[in-house]
């Protein structure tokens with residue numbers, strides 16, 4: 142399949158690498174061109190603009206930081222929209238807002254282009270191993286067209302309906318729950334440690350009994366090790382997701398009091414620790430608030 146791939150950050154570079162390994166013809170573009178070098182060495186074609194990356198391709202994938210990065214890449218004379226052929230598919234894998242996904246659905250369809258959303262669960266290591274969980278929203282024919290991409294990138298695809306934005310709503314709900322789990326583990330570990338129980342021991346009991354799920358195993362280990370740099374998922378991106386979840390909550394009139402607390406802990410962590418810390422670094426803030 143001839144694929145255009147835009148956005149070679151922590152996640153994008155790993156997914157694009159797997160598309161190359163699966164022997165697709167991949168044309169890449171990234172704002173900082175240097176990040177494309179290793180992929181070009183592995184056989185990718187380098188595009189000079191997003192338009193060039195999209196032009197003449199059956200599908201073009203975007204994996205960018207946020208809504209404004211996606212807008213920057215889509216619009217203008219050299220943008221993706223200007224290059225995408227009629228009938229070709231844009232697969233948005235970034236975690237973006239529901240409102241932006243709805244606007245882009247209209248915009249692509251008005252130009253005879255196809256559009257779907259496929260945000261993912263899994264960190265950069267899972268992306269590199271082709272083990273992502275993909276949440277797909279869009280027309281079933283579009284999901285089928287993108288299937289070779291999903292097979293190279295992930296271990297399972299969940300189709301959540303014809304509306305592309307539904308996939309982003311699911312992803313935002315999921316990230317809210319992941320950060321809630323990190324928050325509750327960090328609070329419990331702080332309590333245990335102040336009471337003389339090692340946090341590793343607490344984690345062993347909990348993951349060996351009632352909390353035997355990847356989110357508790359993986360983030361629990363990060364909290365025990367205190368390894369928050371280099372960030373696999375940077376705290377400012379987590380803050381963005383809490384903001385986007387809050388926007389949907391406001392639109393849909395759903396009070397989410399816990400969301401406000403998570404957002405503030407992320408903000409406090411970024412303010413004190415810096416922009417480069419992983420979002421699980423809220424564990425540091427929680428421990429300090431507890432006097433550790």
Ligand code: NAP
Nearest residue numbers: 148149150151152172173205206210213235236264373374
């Ligand atoms: P990242 O490493 O920070 O990469 C961000 C990408 O967006 C880079 O390619 C960056 O280009 C590009 N970008 C940012 N602003 C731009 C702009 N104004 N114009 C053009 N390009 C711009 O982020 P990531 O961790 O790969 O995350 C990508 C997406 O996946 C995000 O939506 C994130 O929420 C989601 N996600 C991440 C994880 C994770 O664990 N990391 C897991 C699931 C989902 P430069 O290289 O030039 O800066």
